[in-house]
Amino acid sequence: MLENIKKEFSTRTLVFIAIAIAINIVIGQLVFYLKLPIYLDSIGTVLVGALVGPWAGAVTGGLSNLLWGVVPPPLQNTFAVPFFYVAVVIGLLAGFFGKRGVFEKESPRWVSVLIGAIFFFSLTMFILAFINIDTSQGFAIFPSMKDLVSQYAIVFVLALAIGAAIGYFLLQNGGYVGLAGLVTGVVAAIISAPTAAVVFGGVTGGGTDLLVAAFRASGGNIWASVLAQGSVSDPFDKMLSFMVVLFILRALPARFKAR
Amino acid sequence: MNSLSIYVARESGLHKLNPLTKFVLSLCILLGGLAFSNALAGYVILFAIVTPLAMFGGVTKRMYQLVFNISWPLILSVFLIQSFFWGAGTPLFEIGPVSPKLEGVLFAFKSSGRILYVMANFILFSLTTRPDTLMISLKQAGLPSGLAYIIVSTLQLIPQYAAKANIILDAQRSRGLETQGNIVTRARALLPLVLPLVISSLLEVEERAIAIEARAFNSNRVETSILEIPDSQSQKTARAGMIIITILLIAGRFLWQLSS
Numbered sequence: 001m002l003e004n005i006k007k008e009f010s011t012r013t014l015v016f017i018a019i020a021i022a023i024n025i026v027i028g029q030l031v032f033y034l035k036l037p038i039y040l041d042s043i044g045t046v047l048v049g050a051l052v053g054p055w056a057g058a059v060t061g062g063l064s065n066l067l068w069g070v071v072p073p074p075l076q077n078t079f080a081v082p083f084f085y086v087a088v089v090i091g092l093l094a095g096f097f098g099k100r101g102v103f104e105k106e107s108p109r110w111v112s113v114l115i116g117a118i119f120f121f122s123l124t125m126f127i128l129a130f131i132n133i134d135t136s137q138g139f140a141i142f143p144s145m146k147d148l149v150s151q152y153a154i155v156f157v158l159a160l161a162i163g164a165a166i167g168y169f170l171l172q173n174g175g176y177v178g179l180a181g182l183v184t185g186v187v188a189a190i191i192s193a194p195t196a197a198v199v200f201g202g203v204t205g206g207g208t209d210l211l212v213a214a215f216r217a218s219g220g221n222i223w224a225s226v227l228a229q230g231s232v233s234d235p236f237d238k239m240l241s242f243m244v245v246l247f248i249l250r251a252l253p254a255r256f257k258a259r
Numbered sequence: 260m261n262s263l264s265i266y267v268a269r270e271s272g273l274h275k276l277n278p279l280t281k282f283v284l285s286l287c288i289l290l291g292g293l294a295f296s297n298a299l300a301g302y303v304i305l306f307a308i309v310t311p312l313a314m315f316g317g318v319t320k321r322m323y324q325l326v327f328n329i330s331w332p333l334i335l336s337v338f339l340i341q342s343f344f345w346g347a348g349t350p351l352f353e354i355g356p357v358s359p360k361l362e363g364v365l366f367a368f369k370s371s372g373r374i375l376y377v378m379a380n381f382i383l384f385s386l387t388t389r390p391d392t393l394m395i396s397l398k399q400a401g402l403p404s405g406l407a408y409i410i411v412s413t414l415q416l417i418p419q420y421a422a423k424a425n426i427i428l429d430a431q432r433s434r435g436l437e438t439q440g441n442i443v444t445r446a447r448a449l450l451p452l453v454l455p456l457v458i459s460s461l462l463e464v465e466e467r468a469i470a471i472e473a474r475a476f477n478s479n480r481v482e483t484s485i486l487e488i489p490d491s492q493s494q495k496t497a498r499a500g501m502i503i504i505t506i507l508l509i510a511g512r513f514l515w516q517l518s519s
Contacts, residue, residue, distance in 0.1 A: 009405060011476060012468040018409045019460050019467075022416035026424055027453060040449075043457065059409075067413055069381060070390075247450065248457050256461065 008053045016052065017060050020044030024064040028080070038237040041080070045087060046094040046238075046245045050103050054095025061087030086192045090184055090238070097180040103249055107175030109168060115179050116167025117160045119235065124159035126231060128152055174246045181242030185235030192234070265325065265385050273316030277490045278393040279400055283498045284312075285384040287505040292376055294512040298365065301372025309379045318386045325382045326375065334371045341367035390414065396488050408476070412467075420460065427455050 021044060028041025045064060049057025065084035097103070149156060171178040268274070273281070292304045313319040342351075342359035350358035390411075398407050431451050432438060438448045 011472055012464060014405050014408055015412075015467045015471070016461075016464050018412040018416060019464060021409070021413045022420045023457055023460060025413075025417055026420045027456070029421075030424065030452075043453065047457070047461075063409060063413070067410065070385060070414075244450065244453055248454060248461075251454060251458055252461065256464075 008056045013048075013052050013056050017048055017056060017063070020048045020060045021064045021067060023047075024060070025068050028068070038233055038240065040237060040241060040244075042087065042090050042094075042238070042241050043244055043248075045091045046241050047248060049091050049094025049096075050098035050245055050249065052095070053099065054092045057091030057095040057098075058088045059091070061089075061091035082195050083192055086188050086195075089191060090188055093180075093184045093187065094242075097184075102176045102180045103246060105176050106173040107171075109173060109175075112171035112173065112175035112178065113164045113167040115175050115182070116165070116171060117163035119182055120159045120163025120166070121156065123232065123235075124152075124156060128155070170243070174243060177242045177246045178239050181239035182235045184242070185238035186231070188238060189231045189234035265382070266389050267318055267321055267386050269317045269387075271315060271317045271387075273312065273387050275489065277396060277488060277494050278388045279396045279490070280494045280498055281384055281388050282393060282397075283501055285380050287501045288380045289377060291505045291508045292373070292380075294508045298369040299372065301369070301374075301376045305372070305376040305379055309376060309383060313379075313383050313386075316383065316387045318383065322379060322382050322386060325386075326379045329382075330374060330378055333374060337370050337374070338364070338367045341370070392486060392488055395484050395486055396490075398482070399488075404476075404482075408471070420456070423459070424452070424456055427452055431455075 023044035024041050031040045045061040048060040062084045065080040065087045069081035313322045342363040343357050349361040351361055394407055394411055436448055436451055437444050
């Protein structure tokens with residue numbers, strides 16, 4: 001175990017990690033200013049995880065968020081600091097998926113279509129369940145799945161179609177990578193919600209605030225709204241990051257990957 | 260290091276402290292402060308602890324300038340979202356279909372206090388500590404040199420990469436890439452901007468690794484430094500004391516939470 005960890009941190013890895021952290025922060029800050037409802041601040045982390053391994057990925061993630069708080073403004077983002085443990089987990093997961101060869105295997109397109117469709121279906125279910133929470137008796141009652149499907153049949157069909165289209169055109173033959181990103185995103189959403197709710201009251205100044213506001217407006221409390229926002233933003237965000245990394249890996253010369 | 264740090268040189272007691280002491284102090288203020296859940300806690304820490312420290316360091320005005328510049332959009336958004344989108348509560352007044360809720364405003368007040376003290380604490384530390392002296396004292400305290408390298412070189416790389424990102428943006432625009440407009444247009448612009456930045460940076464890895472290995476990066480000898488960093492026994496005791504107090508505060512908070 002210790003030997004493996006040591007082997008991951010060669011001089012080249014250290015340089016790679018430093019560069020990856022800079023990439024995370026520069027791209028993350030760009031997206032933060034564009035007020036897009038995603039973060040895209042873990043491309044470097046996923047890249048290190050995929051090319052080197054889980055421990056290097058974890059170090060990249062954790063340090064990225066911590067250093068983000070100490071670089072001078074305009075690049076400074078103090079809100080990322082308390083989320084450093086989330087970035088550590090993202091790096092670990094990316095490394096784990098990388099070790100499993102997720103980034104090398106090509107998936108048939110129908111698998112991508114399936115992944116896209118199932119994900120969009122569950123996301124729609126989640127959002128609709130949230131919007132239709134019944135709070136009239138003083139506590140929250142979630143509507144049953146059956147009621148939702150019959151009530152919003154058209155919406156679900158549309159969600160399946162959009163999901164399938166995204167799977168076909170965006171994921172293409174990177175279905176496994178997309179799935180790995182979605183899984184990472186769901187984990188990130190769950191573990192980051194407590195910090196977002198406790199430390200910041202659910203508001204971080206980025207584009208994702210609009211989603212929190214939308215969920216608050218439909219009757220959720222802070223915890224539920226933050227979790228709901230995370231469940232919408234994070235899987236998309238991590239899927240996109242993983243896909244960007246896949247494109248980067250395909251564009252890199254083989255000489256670089258061989259090390 | 261000048262362009263990448265907000266450090267302000269002053270002849271003050273706070274500036275003369277060992278960087279490690281200030282590092283521990285600001286970490287303890289950050290963590291200890293989160294242990295209090297009272298609505299006023301953030302403001303009390305800001306005005307009773309952080310502000311006097313800033314006066315001691317002679318950087319009060321600069322600190323508040325920076326805190327204000329960074330935090331006003333966030334605090335505005337906290338107040339708007341928490342007051343207007345607070346589910347059920349006491350409405351303060353009504354503007355058409357919406358009304359701000361009292362509970363939401365109180366919550367936003369509490370969150371803002373936290374945000375303000377966390378940021379002021381951070382900024383005060385950066386204003387009074389030279390990054391290079393902090394790195395040297397962290398190394399002397401046992402930080403692995405690999406980790407120190409990552410931190411220092413990242414801080415140097417970030418402004419370079421920000422400049423590089425701008426060059427790529429201009430280059431792709433001159434080739435006809437649309438970077439403004441609706442969300443789909445902006446999203447489509449992402450890949451042509453991100454890929455060149457990442458790939459050109461990755462190709463530097465080899466060069467940089469060879470460069471630092473050629474400068475005895477892997478040597479096991481103890482390094483000497485041209486900068487003398489003063490430290491004293493009383494500062495060492497103070498550091499240990501601050502850490503113990505913070506741990507007690509957090510432990511107390513957990514016990515109190517469990518018992519109630």
